[in-house]
C-alpha cells in the first residue's frame with residue numbers, strides 16, 4: 001500500500017489542504033491519505049491553537065466526501081508535542097510493508113533539517129512537497145538534500161495556492177467572506193458553532 005501521511009494543525013482545514021491531498025493521490029498513485037491533526041505542533045508551542053477535538057471535527061468534515069482521505073487521531077491521542085518521528089515509527093510498526101509519503105508544503109520543507117531526528121524521518125518516508133508562493137521549491141530541495149543525505153523529495157504537481165489557515169482565521173474573525181475558500185462542511189460547522197469569531 002502507498003500511504004500518504006499529512007500532518008498539520010488544520011486550524012481550520014482549507015481547500016489548499018484538500019487540493020494537495022487529492023493531487024498527491026493522483027500524481028504519486030497513493031491508495032490513501034491520512035490527515036493527522038497535531039496535538040501540539042512543535043513550531044506552534046507558544047501560539048494559541050484551537051482545541052484538538054475541534055480541529056479533528058473540522059478535518060473530518062473536510063475529508064468526508066472523499067473516499068481516499070481519512071483522519072487519524074494518532075497525534076491528538078499522544079500527549080505533549082507532536083513530533084513527526086514518533087508518529088512515523090508508530091506507522092512503520094503498524095504497517096511495515098507500506099510505502100510511506102509525508103505530505104508537506106514548501107514552507108515546511110525549508111525547516112525540515114531542523115526537525116527532531118530529521119535523518120531518521122527522511123529514512124522512513126518520501127517527502128511529497130506542494131509548492132507555496134514565493135518559495136523556490138527546487139532550490140529548497142537542493143539545500144535539504146545537501147544537509148540530509150539520502151532524503152527523497154518529490155514535488156506534488158499543483159499550482160501554488162496563496163491561502164493559509166492564518167489568513168482564513170483573520171477573515172473569519174472580521175466576518176469577511178470565507179465560504180468559497182473552505183470545504184463546504186467545514187464552513188457549515190464553523191458558522192453553526194460560531195468558531196473563530198472575534
Ligand code: ATP
Pocket residue numbers: 007008009010011016017020103104105106107108130131132160161162163164165166167
Ligand atoms: P497556518 O497558517 O495556521 O500556519 P497552514 O495553512 O500553513 O496554517 P497547516 O495546517 O499548518 O496549514 O499546514 C499543514 C501542511 O499543509 C503544511 O505542510 C503546510 O505547508 C501545508 N499547506 C498549508 N496550506 C497550503 C497551501 N495553500 N498550499 C500548499 N501547502 C499548504
